[in-house]
Amino acid sequence: MLKPAYDPVLLTGVNYINHFSIYRRSRLHEIGYLRTGYDGSQDYDLLLRYLEGLPDNTVLHLPYPAYWWRRNGHTYSRKFMDAATANARKAIVERFERQKQPIRVEEALTNTLHRVVFERSETSWQKISIIIPSKDSFELISRVLKDIFEQTDYPNFEVLVIDNGSSDKAVLDLYEQYRKTQPTFSATITPEPFNFSRSINRGLRAAKGEHYLILNNDVEIIEPGWLKEMVACLAFEGTGIVGAKLLYPNDKIQHAGVLVGFGGLAGHWYMNKPKDFGGPMNRLHVRNSMSCVTGAVMLISSDCAEAIGTFDEENFAVAYNDVDYCLRAHKAGFRIIWTPFACLYHHESVSRGSDKSGERKKRFEREKDNLRRLHGTQTFEDRAINPAYSRDKSDPKILMPTKLRIPSM
Incomplete structure (x- = not known):
């Protein structure tokens, strides 16, 4: 799962950032850390609150393979997943309410994806x-x-x-x-x-x-x-x-x-x-x-x-x-x-x-x-795609590990 750079719009549709993130302690103290009442989506709620109001260029993305995650995601019950999705959508609604933007959240093709619908009069x-x-x-x-x-x-x-x-x-x-x-x-x-x-x-x-x-x-x-x-x-x-x-x-x-x-x-x-x-x-x-x-x-x-x-x-x-x-x-x-x-x-x-x-x-x-x-399109680094994807055709493929640019430690 090779991710793009930080995108607050994409983040309202799916928690693509997920687990492996580093936060500044002072800001965590300011926003209140993890909250109860968001079981299954507490990391999503934290991300939405932490990133709220931050310019895109202050969120650093390291686009390199850094950890392995399970391939099979069927480890939770349907009841748990439904509750987690409901809590995710609650967190999204609250994020926009803090910005004085009334919204509702609908399903986007699957129940784990979200569509923000802005409420407005005709x-x-x-x-x-x-x-x-x-x-x-x-x-x-x-x-x-x-x-x-x-x-x-x-x-x-x-x-x-x-x-x-x-x-x-x-x-x-x-x-x-x-x-x-x-x-x-x-x-x-x-x-x-x-x-x-x-x-x-x-x-x-x-x-x-x-x-x-x-x-x-x-x-x-x-x-x-x-x-x-x-x-x-x-x-x-x-x-x-x-x-x-x-x-x-x-x-x-x-x-x-x-x-x-x-x-x-x-x-x-x-x-x-x-x-x-x-x-x-x-x-x-x-x-x-x-x-x-x-x-x-x-x-x-x-x-x-x-x-x-x-x-x-x-x-x-x-x-x-x-x-x-x-x-x-x-x-x-x-x-x-x-x-x-x-x-x-x-x-x-x-x-x-x-x-x-x-x-x-x-x-x-x-x-x-x-x-x-x-x-300078020959050398343009497009933030919408991970640099580990090929750039020679419209159906990008992940490059072999030997071709990925892994930083030296």
């Missing part, structure tokens, strides 16, 4: 500007607009389609129909070569919402609560960007977060795994802090957008603009969260096509070079 949801770059592709744009207006359970949003030159009459008629029937809809057509970053920047400048959602036109909405879940994640302190779980149409994983350093660049981990695949410590069943998430479905807080500015139209016109933006946000101190509780289909690059030939391939290679040059 009138408290901030206005979201949904920005959709598009051109022609009637089947895609008509589906995503229908999904937004008819399936999405969110009370306060506007939709801005940023079109770089549609000529399809069906698409133009569709825009006109939505202009007449949906006061919160707009479509701006500017004939020009496709530049994803430029389209997003046009949308950001025109947006009137409190936060901004970038949405590809080749996305298909599965469940109505997806946008509420993404906006709710902004309640985690310091969060600037939120990403969603994306599936291919065959129900295999397309996006569960982006790890920096794969292949010297950045890539999605655990692509093409079954949709219910949990990954190490079942991390793909709970929220995680990541270094990057995909721009196909990306929520950006107003604070983050104001601090980071626009997308880079020159260096990342089509590829890696999301990685660049996330890494700039990361360096500025914003948290980036991936959540499995907002799940959508992604028909990846259906409308735009492939980057594997001709001028597109040349542009793609330039943008890869720009990512390496600007962010």
Whole structure:
């Protein structure tokens, strides 16, 4: 069980830190040590209280194999495990109550994983500007607009389609129909070569919402609560960007977060795994802090957008603009969260096509070079993954013990 660096968001979903930890005695004395009434989860309660309010960089993670733990965990009765889970959730609720955040805790796929649900009224949801770059592709744009207006359970949003030159009459008629029937809809057509970053920047400048959602036109909405879940994640302190779980149409994983350093660049981990695949410590069943998430479905807080500015139209016109933006946000101190509780289909690059030939391939290679040059991705140490995992493919494997970097004593 090779763990990532300290992640307070992940810790609210599962006690991944567990037993082997060293605490400063003075702080233990301050918070009150272990408490009664938390049998089976007293270590979890202690961690939540001890770490509360501490900056991430003050919690040191030694990412090396340091002890052996039993492989078979079936040493407790079901009654004991149920009580331990109830006590864990009590500790989570109390942690947020101390921060004046009313929540409830639900099961996240299994009864030992947790989902924090932030309690809020229907009138408290901030206005979201949904920005959709598009051109022609009637089947895609008509589906995503229908999904937004008819399936999405969110009370306060506007939709801005940023079109770089549609000529399809069906698409133009569709825009006109939505202009007449949906006061919160707009479509701006500017004939020009496709530049994803430029389209997003046009949308950001025109947006009137409190936060901004970038949405590809080749996305298909599965469940109505997806946008509420993404906006709710902004309640985690310091969060600037939120990403969603994306599936291919065959129900295999397309996006569960982006790890920096794969292949010297950045890539999605655990692509093409079954949709219910949990990954190490079942991390793909709970929220995680990541270094990057995909721009196909990306929520950006107003604070983050104001601090980071626009997308880079020159260096990342089509590829890696999301990685660049996330890494700039990361360096500025914003948290980036991936959540499995907002799940959508992604028909990846259906409308735009492939980057594997001709001028597109040349542009793609330039943008890869720009990512390496600007962010040093060849040597980037991504805190979201233990360094003992391989970085050469999206399905990381644990390196052989002889290849692990064990510190000398």
